[in-house]
Amino acid sequence: MSTRTPETVTEHTFYLNLGPQHPSTHGVLRLFVKLDGEYVMEVDPIIGYGHRGHEKMAESHFYEQFLPNTPRMDYLSGMLFNHAYVAAVEKMTGIKPPPRAEYIRVVCAELNRVASHLMWLGAYLMDLGGVTPFFYAFDDRENILDILDRVSGSRLTYNYCRFGGVARDVDDTFIGATRDFIKRLRGRWKDYNNLVTKNVIFIHRTRDVGVIDKDIALRFGCTGPVLRAAGVPYDVRRVEPYSVYSELDFEIPTGVNGDALDRYMIRLREMEQSLRIIEQALDRLPGGPIRTPTPNKVRPPKGDYYFAAESARGALGYYIVSDGSEYPYRLKVRVPSYGNLQTLTEVLPGTLVADTICILGSIDIVVPEIDR
Amino acid sequence: MAVKKIAPGPRVHLAVLEEVLNLCRANSLWPMTFGLACCAIEMMATGASRFDLDRFGAAVFRPSPRQSDLMIVAGTISKKMAPTIVTLWEQMPAPKWCMAMGNCAISGGPFEFEGQYAIVPGADLLVPVDVYVPGCPPRPEGLIQGFLSLEDKITKGEKRNVIRRFKKRAGRNR
Amino acid sequence: MSLEDLKKELEEIVEPSSVHTRDYDRNGCLLEIRAERSRLLSIAQAARDAGFFLEFITAVDFTEGPIAVYQFNECNAVSRIQVKVQLARGESLPSIGRVYDAALWYEREVFDLFGIRFDNHPDLRRLLLPEDADFHPLLKEYGKVHAFRSAREIYVDQDA
Numbered sequence: 001m002s003t004r005t006p007e008t009v010t011e012h013t014f015y016l017n018l019g020p021q022h023p024s025t026h027g028v029l030r031l032f033v034k035l036d037g038e039y040v041m042e043v044d045p046i047i048g049y050g051h052r053g054h055e056k057m058a059e060s061h062f063y064e065q066f067l068p069n070t071p072r073m074d075y076l077s078g079m080l081f082n083h084a085y086v087a088a089v090e091k092m093t094g095i096k097p098p099p100r101a102e103y104i105r106v107v108c109a110e111l112n113r114v115a116s117h118l119m120w121l122g123a124y125l126m127d128l129g130g131v132t133p134f135f136y137a138f139d140d141r142e143n144i145l146d147i148l149d150r151v152s153g154s155r156l157t158y159n160y161c162r163f164g165g166v167a168r169d170v171d172d173t174f175i176g177a178t179r180d181f182i183k184r185l186r187g188r189w190k191d192y193n194n195l196v197t198k199n200v201i202f203i204h205r206t207r208d209v210g211v212i213d214k215d216i217a218l219r220f221g222c223t224g225p226v227l228r229a230a231g232v233p234y235d236v237r238r239v240e241p242y243s244v245y246s247e248l249d250f251e252i253p254t255g256v257n258g259d260a261l262d263r264y265m266i267r268l269r270e271m272e273q274s275l276r277i278i279e280q281a282l283d284r285l286p287g288g289p290i291r292t293p294t295p296n297k298v299r300p301p302k303g304d305y306y307f308a309a310e311s312a313r314g315a316l317g318y319y320i321v322s323d324g325s326e327y328p329y330r331l332k333v334r335v336p337s338y339g340n341l342q343t344l345t346e347v348l349p350g351t352l353v354a355d356t357i358c359i360l361g362s363i364d365i366v367v368p369e370i371d372r
Numbered sequence: 373m374a375v376k377k378i379a380p381g382p383r384v385h386l387a388v389l390e391e392v393l394n395l396c397r398a399n400s401l402w403p404m405t406f407g408l409a410c411c412a413i414e415m416m417a418t419g420a421s422r423f424d425l426d427r428f429g430a431a432v433f434r435p436s437p438r439q440s441d442l443m444i445v446a447g448t449i450s451k452k453m454a455p456t457i458v459t460l461w462e463q464m465p466a467p468k469w470c471m472a473m474g475n476c477a478i479s480g481g482p483f484e485f486e487g488q489y490a491i492v493p494g495a496d497l498l499v500p501v502d503v504y505v506p507g508c509p510p511r512p513e514g515l516i517q518g519f520l521s522l523e524d525k526i527t528k529g530e531k532r533n534v535i536r537r538f539k540k541r542a543g544r545n546r
Numbered sequence: 547m548s549l550e551d552l553k554k555e556l557e558e559i560v561e562p563s564s565v566h567t568r569d570y571d572r573n574g575c576l577l578e579i580r581a582e583r584s585r586l587l588s589i590a591q592a593a594r595d596a597g598f599f600l601e602f603i604t605a606v607d608f609t610e611g612p613i614a615v616y617q618f619n620e621c622n623a624v625s626r627i628q629v630k631v632q633l634a635r636g637e638s639l640p641s642i643g644r645v646y647d648a649a650l651w652y653e654r655e656v657f658d659l660f661g662i663r664f665d666n667h668p669d670l671r672r673l674l675l676p677e678d679a680d681f682h683p684l685l686k687e688y689g690k691v692h693a694f695r696s697a698r699e700i701y702v703d704q705d706a
Contacts, residue, residue: 020456023405023435027412028453048674049453050409052483053490055659056683059691060487068482075410091571119413122420138420145417156413156509218599218621221648227621234621302700304606306574306617306626319615321606323700327692334602334617339648346647368409371450371674452676487690489683490675 012037018356020049026123026360027367031344033356040356043348045341050371058331063089063298064163066331071157073333074369076119077312078158079112079148086161087242088307088318092300093163100288101165102244107178107281108148108160109243110274114185115144116312117267117274124264124361125196128205133196140188143181150174163298165291175282182275192268206260210351210359212343213258220346221339224314225270226363229255229262236310248280260362267364297326313337313364333372337365391527397441397467398523400429404440406460408447411474414509415446423512428519437463442522445495448476448483454492461499469526471518472501475508482508549625552596553577556627559588568628575617575626583631583639586616590642590649593618593627600642601626603652605660607686608697611635612660616642632697633662641667659684 018031028049034042054073058066070085071078083105090097097105122137145155151170152160160167196202212222214230227234233252237245253269255262300322308317314336321330340363348356407415418425425431434440437460449457461470472495475481480493495501502525505518556579557565564580581589593600601617616629631639641664643650653664654673661682664670672679686694 020453021404021406021435021437021460023433028408048672048676049450049456050448051450051452051490051674052409052448053488053683056487056489056689056691057483057485059686060485060689072410072482075413091574123416135421138417139422142417142420142422155417155511156410218597219647221600221602221646232621239621240624304573304700306628308574308626315601317601319602319604319617321700323693323695325693329693329695329700330606332602332604338602338651342648342651489681489689 013041016353020046023127026365028371029341029360029365029367031356031360033348033353035353038352040348040351040353043344043356045344047341047367047370050368052368052372054333054372055331058328060327062326063300063328066328067162068157068159071159072368073372074311074313074316074335074337074366075156076116076366077112077316078156079108079152079160080309080311081316082158082161083109083243084307084309084311084316085318086163087309088305088320089163089298089300091307092303092305092320092322093298095164095292095294095298097165097292098289099244099286101290103281103285104166104170104290105161106243106245106248107170107278107285108151108158108166110277110281111144111148111178112158113274113312114271115141115148117271118144120267120312120364121192121196121264124364125202127357127361128202130196130199130202133192136188136191136195140185143177143184147174147177147181150177162291162294164294165289167291169290175285178278178282182279185271185275189268189272197265197268203261205355205358206264206362208257208259208261209355210260210347210362211258212347212363216343216346217258220343222314222336222343223339224311224336224364225263225266226314226340226343228253228266230258231256234315236308236315240308242307242309244281245277247284248277250274250277260358263362263364299324299326311336313366313369314340333369335369335372337363337367337370341365341370394527398526400432401442401469401519401522402432402434402440403430403442403444404437404460404464405433405435406443406445408445408449408453409476411446411476411509414512415444415473415515418512418515423516425516425519428516428523430519437461438465440464441468442471443468443499444471444473445477445499445501446473448481449492449495449498450490451492452490454498457495457498469502469522470495470499471503471505471522472496473505473515473518474510475506477501478504478506549576549620549623549627552592552598552625552627555592555596556589559592560585570624570626573628575628576624577627579627579629581629581631583633583637586629586631587640587642587645589629590616590645594645596620598625598627600646600648600652603649603656605656605662605684606697607660607684607694608700609694610696611637612662612685613697614639614656614662638663638665640665641670643667658682661685 020028020030030046032044070081118137118141122134125133152158302324304321317334319332323329477495598618605612611634658672
């Protein structure tokens, strides 16, 4: 509980708890707000309600045993977290996966990114009060989940990448279904634009709301769509390409104002860029093995290593300290929502309670990845 | 004058009416939005377009516990969250039911290991659970089967479990 | 400001022998600085003036005491810098919350999980664990871990 006392107490000042059980807090987040009537004066985000001890778990489990933890941290970008962890350990150990596995990983990762943005779209619009886009978005998302379920065995918490490659090969049904899905989703952009982007209520609720400019974003260490909306084209796939991203051609959408509408537009355009990446990767998919043989328990050499990747929410990183054994000595996960959530302490004061939900949703956080 | 003890229990038995009421309760369960972690997404997917939960009468997710009669504990329960769960359960008006969705809510799931300091391994240590839906996360079809089992339980009028609070059980060291 | 200019500035703040160039493919960062706790604020200020953002703050527990790890990065090109501060048991660190707002939560997390206190932090309370918890879980003496080693055993082929 906060031990601060309010400086100016009027008869309209009171404290309100938003969460931890709340329909719009995207997980178990508690916002302890000090309100003056309907205006927010101060906000204190209280997290930790989803703390499960991933980092402590890593210290008593092998590298392979930590694989199922990775998609459960950010369950909407499960494939991206899984991919980044596997790539981090592979780089430390010097394992090189075959090119077919790299392309398959990129296709699955970008499919996951599209699924995450679709889920965000549905949930965000539902927070704002429009329930119809939720059903549209989940309908499209179910197609992606079918494709990934077929190849990895799971709809949400994928554990598909292995050290040295991927677990199972993809077949023509996978490739055909993915291409059909790309065509289908491209035909749906018109529906989303008519329903959401051109919607007057949506524009009024999101334009100039929650402006996170470049200064705020850099002070808080924001990455991902939040930083790109402020005008900074920072994307780890472009600045530090990993896997086969250096061979693929895609744009980095950026915004101008840094408001909620910009963040929404960027995520829409990012979905289209992800579809471009998937198409190129499928065109170039080589034949060959899908996994290089690795020892049963990998033993990275002594030292520390930091690997950065781009998750759906921003720059993700794994900081691994290895003592040469099959257990990590320290595993720290740098999650993008951590810095993004902290901006609320600066952006929310002065806004209305309804705008609070709008801003919180537009930042796109997943609380269990913050809590780990 | 001696004080008369009033016996607990229903004074009036409504035989057929009780069955009709149970049928109504079962076919219009109002769940509370209580997603904690990954299972919440599968719960949302069950209520969404493909695996429509509305056809079972159960897609009216109420944010407030005072308006709901089913608490679906979907996700890992951390020790910080545990008092909140009990508070929410006590705020729900009777008749109420609880469903433990996912392995974390049943027994701690993939996060139960020696040296775990942060989670409560199972929702049934806090609230009385009626239906357990296994899976990590359970498929929407699995959650729907959980709903149907709960509806069977309600309409057959089974007695609900008594709360077991923090009893030591063989094989689990806390 | 480019990484080279920042490197020159950092070499004025700490001794040049504490600024090591690292191989990006081997460590993921370009520069590593072994600093004393008194130089921490100056390093953070120099990084901020160069337009770097704070990536994370964490700690690693060793037998001689924890090492606090700070990481800064830039948006334009690969320019990751790592700053490591070796602490004794029970020693505190100055808070860089005045320089980087992002540090406020990272420092709270390090205090929560490792017990390292930060001087001049405006609001040092627990972040992830319940407020009344009385342990620091990521210390190696707590719970079950596989190994508890000295820093010299791990950073063998890296000078200093």
